[in-house]
Amino acid sequence: MLKIGDFSKLSRISIRMLRHYDEIGLLVPTHIDTFTSYRYYNEEQLAVACRITALKDMGFSLSTIKEILKNYDDPKALSDFLVVKQAEMQEEAAEIRQRLLLLETAIKRLRKDDMAMNYNVVLKTIPQRYVASVRQIIPSYNKEGVLWKILNEETASQKLIPDDNCYSLAMFHDEDYKDSDVDVEIQVAVKGEYENTEHVIFKTVPEVKIASATYKGSYEQITAVNHAVANWVRDNGYEFNGAMFCIYHVSPAQTQNPDELVTEVCFPIK
Missing domain, CATH: 1.10.1660.10 (Multidrug-efflux Transporter Regulator; Chain: A; Domain 2)
Structure with a gap:
């Protein structure tokens, strides 16, 4: 021994x-x-x-x-353990490659523009939700309030119950920026079942994977944030996969101080 x-x-x-x-x-x-x-x-x-x-x-x-x-x-039992571990490590390797790419593109952006990290972009999935929706062609983006007025007035009698996640958002369906006659849809996530009205449609929206950046302050920043998120999507090898939208975490309905607004700029991706 x-x-x-x-x-x-x-x-x-x-x-x-x-x-x-x-x-x-x-x-x-x-x-x-x-x-x-x-x-x-x-x-x-x-x-x-x-x-x-x-x-x-x-x-x-x-x-x-x-x-x-x-x-x-037992070769079969041993092989089973090894196969499972191999799959786990392949998944970990894919995650590491993605993190390395994120680091690489962040470094490149900072070397080109030292303000590039002002808006931090994250990946997330917004789950399936049931929403009240209004979609119309409106004169310009700053007239979006017309849609919210329609939604509130036409659903007042139904006493909508906000969903727990309480997503309130505006979706912009035009492929490019337009100066007038813009195709905008607003949505608010709700609980329960409701009847459609003249302009309000209730529907289930599937989950969506997004790249997004959240910022605090006036809507004047949206263009800069749009560029930051769009550049991040391209730099990191993703593709756009639907209409861009904004989630209003703190909206003008909650504060009249533009410095207190909290907005999340979202791009569906794949």
Whole structure:
């Protein structure tokens, strides 16, 4: 048999780690001297130690390795563990590649424009929601309030109950900026079921993946934020996938101070 020091040298596993393996039942010494508490291992356990090290190098946790060793001589069971771990690591590698790309594009933007990170862009998914919607051609973007007036007046008798997420947004359906006759839709997420009115349509909107930036202040910033988010989408290899929209977290209905407005500029992507 081998003393723990000798076993440590041969297995290239520290004495501290061998003691930990013993504590968790992963690699238990063949014999422990009752008087000295010295741990002794037999030579055959070197192969087990090598298996543990190899599995650790593959990224398995000690608790998983303990389970694997119970069926190590079963090639099918071992293969199943390895396949699952491979899939996990491939997913992790994809996430790391995406993070590296985000870092790379952020660095490039900052080198071109030291103001580029004023608006931080994030990826998120807005879940499916049931909304009250009004869509019309209006004279200009600053006339959006007309749509909100229509929604409020035509649904007043139905006493709409806002959904928990309380998304209130305006969607801009024109492909490009227009000076007049703009196609705008407003939506507010609600609970329950309601009857359509002359101009208000109730519908279920599917979930959507977006790139977005949230900012505080007047709507005069929207153009700059639009550019920031659109550039981020292109720089990071995504494609636009629907009409751009703004979520009004704090709107003129809640404050008359433009400096207190909170708006999220959103671009659906794929």
